[in-house]
Amino acid sequence: MSAAPQSVSLFDGRPFFEKALAYGVQHGLIGQAQLDAIQTDAPKGMVQIARYFGTEYLRPELELAKDRIINLVSLHLAHTTQGDLQQAAGLLRDHSFLSRSKAGADMLKTLITMPQTTHFGLNERSGFRDEHIPLLAKWSLRTLAEYQAELAIRSRAAAVVDAAAWMAANLGMEPDDLEEAGKDAEAVIRTALLTMACKRSALPDWTSFEKMILALRKRYLAKPGKLPLTLPQGLADDWIPVVESVRDSVWADAAKWLESDQSPRKLFDQTPAFMGRYFWIEDGLAEIAQFDKAVSKAWQKATGGNDDEGSLITLFLCLAAGSTPKTVLTEKAAATLVKKIRKSGLQSSLALQFIADNAPAEHQADYAAMWTDFMDEAAGTLTSDHDYTFNDAVALIRREGNVSS
DSSP: OOOOOOOOOOOOSSOHHHHHHHHHHHHOHHHHHHOOHHHHHHHHHHHHHHHSSSSSSHHHHHHHHHHHHHHHHHHHHHHHHOHHHHHHHHHHHHHHHHHHHHHHHHHHHHHHOOSSSSSSGGOSSSOOOOHHHHHHHHTTTHHHHHHHHHHHHHHHHHHHHHHHHHHHTTTTTTTTHHHHOOBBHHHHHHHHHHHHHHHHOOBHHHHHHHHHHHHHHHHTTOOGGGOOOOOOOOOOOOTTTHHHHHHHHHHHHHHHHHTTSSSSHHHHOOOOTTSSSOBOOOOOHHHHHHHHSHHHHHHHHHTTTTOSHHHHHHHHHHTTTTOOOOOOOOHHHHHHHHHHHHOOOOOOHHHHHHHHHHHHHHHHHHHHHHHHHHHHHHHHHOOOOOOTTHHHHHHHHHHHEEOOO
16 A cells, blocks of 8 residues: 655745745845845944944854844844735835844834833833843844734733723823822723723722722622623723723622622722722822721821831821822832922921821921921922922932832
């Protein structure tokens, strides 16, 4: 018996740029003029890339630059044309080799600066910076499959973050406040959907969130699947799938929390299954007043046992700015605090009132004097419109307050 014939497929391991170039020459799309231009541009581009990532004076760096420039062009051509050799050859015909290399680098720069997570406190949207160059060096040698897989992950994260920011803005909360709150975008979307279901026009603080949950329990206890979670009008098409996915998770959660006999505080703020899944605006003064009336406990809660001058100045400054009370700030949080002060101003009386209501009686006068002295010296710098970069104000908070490096 003769063996059945077997088909043989050839593996073409050439870079996509080389495939597109060969296709263009074979089919008359690329002529000698384009080939000469590529031969002229390629060495220039290699030197530029070697210099950008290290030095152009070492042969290994130039060899690596050759791999990088070919890969950058290949990434751009393959991704842009979805692997269509005819379209890719057309791009090589109509555009210079160096411009396709730059287009590939720009693709990677965009990827690197896209959010990796949906947590508002962990994303920076300040564009490509010098500290990203080592990442670009790595990605310039990655495959198309790796790029597209990472792009899919980051695109979804960006869609969730952008949708959450848009929904929050429609409910009265600014993007800077979301970053300061440092919560997951999914949590913001879940609460936004519940807020709209309760026909409220603003994202809730804890007291309002608790009232919303109790009202929804009363009305939909026997029918969690009927919880009216309608997508807001004006939601961008790219955001609809991710918001629908988050909405499904709210319906799944509702089957549990609607029937629970636990208090909303116990359930949403102290149960691992629900902690962090929903969002409410932190109001430090209101929280302390509502949940901990005892002076000593309130003071302990706010300071966390940190009663040094820097920690207390930081705490009082947060209160005066209407922000979440903290005794230590990151550099980014300090800049965000200054931005909020420039926008909304400082209410020194809030800090003084907090001291009067909650500080140990024997220290109230000293703390009030310390805060007043600080305000006399620092208010001008903190509120000055001339300090566009916030550098002076942040430096002041770092010197007088408590800022972690």
